[in-house]
Amino acid sequence: xxxxxxxxxxxxxxxxxxxxxxxxxxxxxxxxxxxxxxxxxxxxxxxxxxxxxxxxxxxxxxxxxxxxxxxxxxxxxxxxxxxxxxxxxxxxxxxxxxxxxxxxxxxxxxxxxxxxxxxxxxxxxxxxxxxxxxx
Amino acid sequence: xxxxxxxxxxxxxxxxxxxxxxxxxxxxxxxxxxxxxxxxxxxxxxxxxxxxxxxxxxxxxxxxxxxxxxxxxxxxxxxxxxxxxxxxxxxxxxxxxxxxxxxxxxxxxxxxxxxxxxxxxxxxxxxxxxxxxxxxxxxxxxxxxxxxxxxxxxxxxxxxxxxxxxxxxxxxxxxxxxxxxxxxxxxxxxxxxxxxxxxxxxxxxxxxxxxxxxxxxxxxxxxxxxxxxxxxxxxxxxxxxxxxxxxxxxxxxxxxxxxxxxxxxxxxxxxxxxxxxxxxxxxxxxxxxxxxxxxxxxxxxxxxxxxxxxxxxxxxxxxxxxxxxxxxxxxxxxxxxxxxxxxxxxxxxxxxxxxxxxxxxxxxxxxxxxxxxxxxxxxxxxxxxxxxxxxxxxxxxxxx
Numbered sequence: 001x002x003x004x005x006x007x008x009x010x011x012x013x014x015x016x017x018x019x020x021x022x023x024x025x026x027x028x029x030x031x032x033x034x035x036x037x038x039x040x041x042x043x044x045x046x047x048x049x050x051x052x053x054x055x056x057x058x059x060x061x062x063x064x065x066x067x068x069x070x071x072x073x074x075x076x077x078x079x080x081x082x083x084x085x086x087x088x089x090x091x092x093x094x095x096x097x098x099x100x101x102x103x104x105x106x107x108x109x110x111x112x113x114x115x116x117x118x119x120x121x122x123x124x125x126x127x128x129x130x131x132x133x134x135x
Numbered sequence: 136x137x138x139x140x141x142x143x144x145x146x147x148x149x150x151x152x153x154x155x156x157x158x159x160x161x162x163x164x165x166x167x168x169x170x171x172x173x174x175x176x177x178x179x180x181x182x183x184x185x186x187x188x189x190x191x192x193x194x195x196x197x198x199x200x201x202x203x204x205x206x207x208x209x210x211x212x213x214x215x216x217x218x219x220x221x222x223x224x225x226x227x228x229x230x231x232x233x234x235x236x237x238x239x240x241x242x243x244x245x246x247x248x249x250x251x252x253x254x255x256x257x258x259x260x261x262x263x264x265x266x267x268x269x270x271x272x273x274x275x276x277x278x279x280x281x282x283x284x285x286x287x288x289x290x291x292x293x294x295x296x297x298x299x300x301x302x303x304x305x306x307x308x309x310x311x312x313x314x315x316x317x318x319x320x321x322x323x324x325x326x327x328x329x330x331x332x333x334x335x336x337x338x339x340x341x342x343x344x345x346x347x348x349x350x351x352x353x354x355x356x357x358x359x360x361x362x363x364x365x366x367x368x369x370x371x372x373x374x375x376x377x378x379x380x381x382x383x384x385x386x387x388x389x390x391x392x393x394x395x396x397x398x399x400x401x402x403x404x405x406x407x408x409x410x411x412x413x414x415x416x417x418x419x420x421x422x423x424x425x426x427x428x429x430x431x432x433x434x435x436x437x438x439x440x441x442x443x444x445x446x447x448x449x450x451x452x453x454x455x456x457x458x459x460x461x462x463x464x465x466x467x468x469x470x471x472x473x474x475x476x477x478x479x480x481x482x483x484x485x486x487x488x489x490x491x492x493x494x495x496x497x498x499x500x501x502x503x504x505x506x507x508x509x510x511x512x513x514x515x516x517x518x519x520x521x522x523x524x525x526x527x528x529x530x531x532x533x534x535x
Contacts, residue, residue: 086184086405086417087490090320092472093328093482107470107489124242125321127186127407127415127486 003051005034005117006061007077007135009070010044019069020046027060028052034117045135047074047118077134078118080111084130091122091131100131137428143177144509154178154503156496157337157424157435164436173432178503178510179424181339182356182495185332185487186407186415188318189297189369190228192253192396195289196264198222203276205266209233210252210283217266221274225294226252228406228416238411242316248414251406253293256285257358258401291396293358293404297368299420301340301388304447305331305464305483307476311450316411320486322449326476329446329483334492335439335466339422340388342435344381345520346373348424350513355392356421356499359403361508362394364422367517372526380437384463385445386526388517392420403495419491421499425510439466446476456528 010019015038023029030051038044050057064071080100087109091100099115100122102108111131122131146152153176155163160179164172194215204221208214212232216225230249237243256262266279285291306319307329315322320330335341343349353364368389375387403419426432445460447453452460464474469483502508518524 086488088185088417088488089485090330091484093330093484094321102472104470106493107485109490124244124410127320127409127417128405129246129408 001051002054002057003049004057005047005049005074006071007074007118008046008048008064009135010038010046011068012041012043014067014069015040015042015044017067019064019067022063023050023060027056027063029056029060035119074116074118075113078113078116079132079134080113081130081132084128085109086128086130088127090127091125094121094125096121138177138426140425140427140510140512143425146177147503147506147509150506152177152503154180154500156493156500157181157342158493158496160432160435161336161438164432169429169433169436172436173426173429176426176432179342179426179432179435180421180496180499180503181337181342181424182419182421182492182499183299183334183338183487184403184417184419184491184495185334186318186409186417187295187298187300188229188415190253190293190295190416190418191249192226192256193290193292193294194224194226196222196224196283197287197289199276199279201276202274203266203268203279204271204274205279206268208264208266210262210264211247211255212263213247213249213252228253229413231414242411243413244410245408245412245414247408248406250414250416253396253416254401254404254406256291257396257399257404259285285397292393293362293396293399294393295418296391297370297389298392298418299339299368299390299422300333300386301338301344302383302442302444303332303386304453304460305329305444305469305474306449306453307446307461307481308450309448309452309461315449316409317449318409318412318415319449320484321410326479326481329469329474329476329481330486331444331466331469331483332486333444333466334487334489335442335470336437337489337492337496339420340390341382341437341442343424343431344377344383344434346388346517347431348427348513349390349422350516352511352514353422354508354511355423356419356495356502357392357394357399358396358419359400360394360398362392364390364513364517365393366391370526371517372524373518373520374523374525377520378441378443380441381434382437382442384443390517419495421495423499423503423508423510439470442466444469446474
């Protein structure tokens with residue numbers, strides 16, 4: 001079954017709603033919360049890995065649209081700026097999922113956005129601000 | 136039959152020079168043997184690209200009308216040193232904005248500083264200069280607030296009192312239970328990671344361990360333009376323990392380099408923000424090594440597998456100046472992504488970019504092949520191991 005990663009943005013008014021429960025219960029999706037930042041009275045962000053058949057994922061996303069939860073693929077929210085990267089490789093040992101790796105023997109850094117979970121561990125390690133997070 | 140630099144330059148002029156980089160020479164020497172390699176190869180190019188704090192630039196802005204003798208200067212809010220002549224200033228790579236929070240909210244982010252000012256200058260961006268002065272009869276203007284740009288400066292000279300460190304420590308956190316923020320990057324507790332900072336087999340002084348060809352006056356690639364070695368670098372310490380191949384087992388030689396900032400390119404001069412530590416400047420340096428004899432080519436044939444770096448604890452030993460290390464590892468091991476320290480497998484990461492070092496060595500190779508870059512005879516050597524010169528601690532004499 002396909003698995004995709006999304007960043008969900010909750011407006012303040014929806015912070016109290018059991019959105020994830022509905023995704024699981026009504027749309028039969030397997031959700032894995034990779035990152036959450038939800039505080040009362042503030043907009044919330046959730047990084048979610050959703051597994052399910054494609055029609056069910058689509059139905060889940062339509063539900064999010066209906067209730068007013070913003071969503072977009074995680075890959076759009078994390079960018080690796082190759083033009084800023086110096087390929088020093090400092091980020092590689094900090095990355096827990098292998099999204100940032102080194103090609104050998106060229107020792108060039110590669111970024112696989114599919115593997116990124118937006119944990120942000122690479123951000124303080126990069127001296128050249130080559131990884132950008134947009135949420 | 137040994138070659139001379141004059142003969143090599145003649146070959147460059149005729150388009151007959153044979154140039155390879157310090158990675159390619161390894162296999163050439165292995166396949167053809169050092170004697171044949173010394174006959175057939177004329178120049179080996181090296182390169183390095185890493186953060187080097189001891190960097191900065193001298194700038195001359197030209198005179199304002201009326202004239203001013205700058206006393207205090209900031210560039211994009213970053214303090215520049217004005218204690219030179221009226222409109223000469225020095226912007227140091229590690230200098231911070233006047234109102235930077237530094238490490239008051241730990242770890243500080245250090246998003247902008249002198250290194251970034253230099254990068255922005257080279258990128259052609261306008262820089263905001265704010266100067267104050269006490270005013271004199273000959274220099275009456277007491278305040279200047281103006282944009283400046285690299286193209287209208289009279290001189291802009293990148294000047295690095297220390298660069299191209301010959302070998303360096305591998306940094307680890309042995310004792311602290313928290314994450315450490317150092318000039319060697321972020322170090323996780325319990326030997327959680329190891330950071331190294333050298334181009335290894337491509338690094339200039341690891342290919343000329345006894346400074347036989349690199350000396351004062353050597354023409355080099357610097358920041359994308361042409362520069363020169365002007366002195367031994369600060370902390371130059373040639374009299375250290377060396378391996379059988381002559382390569383130092385600890386940080387040893389350094390070079391002071393300079394060059395025209397106007398020729399340089401942002402790709403090779405990058406401001407660096409080291410979280411919890413400060414700001415630095417990554418500088419691209421490439422140095423050609425003329426293959427004058429067999430000994431020189433043998434040294435150039437050194438590979439990552441033959442180069443050893445000391446593993447140093449940055450939780451206690453380094454900050455407290457406790458000598459010793461946790462053993463040595465090869466650059467081949469470091470580049471593999473993991474090393475073994477006292478039985479523990481530790482992931483490694485670099486701070487110096489091997490990929491960029493290779494690009495620099497390749498660019499320099501092309502410059503030489505195309506007849507755009509000629510080699511120089513050093514006008515004087517830098518001190519070698521026979522000098523007995525070491526890097527000594529501060530002999531503190533507290534003032535009571």
